[in-house]
Amino acid sequence: MSADHLPDDLKDGLIAVGEAARDLKSPWWIFGGAAMALYGLTDLHVPDVDVLCAPRDARALLAALGGHVEPDPGEGLFRSAVFGRAPDQPILIEVMAGLEVRDGGDWAEAAFSSRRQVFVEDTPLFVPDIRDHIALYRLFGRPKDLARVELLERLIA
Numbered sequence: 001m002s003a004d005h006l007p008d009d010l011k012d013g014l015i016a017v018g019e020a021a022r023d024l025k026s027p028w029w030i031f032g033g034a035a036m037a038l039y040g041l042t043d044l045h046v047p048d049v050d051v052l053c054a055p056r057d058a059r060a061l062l063a064a065l066g067g068h069v070e071p072d073p074g075e076g077l078f079r080s081a082v083f084g085r086a087p088d089q090p091i092l093i094e095v096m097a098g099l100e101v102r103d104g105g106d107w108a109e110a111a112f113s114s115r116r117q118v119f120v121e122d123t124p125l126f127v128p129d130i131r132d133h134i135a136l137y138r139l140f141g142r143p144k145d146l147a148r149v150e151l152l153e154r155l156i157a
Helices: 008-020 033-039 055-064 130-140 143-156
Strands: 029-031 048-053 068-070 082-086 092-097 100-103 106-109 116-120 123-127
Touching: 008 033, 008 048, 008 055, 008 092, 008 116, 008 123, 029 033, 033 048, 033 123, 033 130, 033 143, 048 055, 055 068, 055 082, 055 092, 100 130, 130 143
Parallel strands: 029 123, 048 092
Antiparallel strands: 029 048, 068 082, 082 092, 100 106, 116 123
């Protein structure tokens, strides 16, 4: 895909993730606002790149990006088996593994069943299918997530 519409910090951050993820053993995905930008949406502010992967790969990816694992208190709406940030990249990169979202009194796995390869310049990246991403945002259920559902649904209408 052409990266012409991506801000430089986002484009450079995505390339950094793709290069650092080349040796990961399990499937991984870019999601959130960065994935929405990769789908072609241009009228959004993307403050970070969210990556979902396996726990072993999350640690390796963070190390490759010069990031660090942070303790996840498991409180609030989300928790992760592994959570970390790589703040010294062109854009903040947040890496999650074993992501769960509170669904009433229980925890539900936040995962994708689809995986689509896209390219920024020559760097391969992976995003979920738009419908899979919509399902995740519906599970999250926050007002900002439901607003994103509306934007994504326009892409498949």
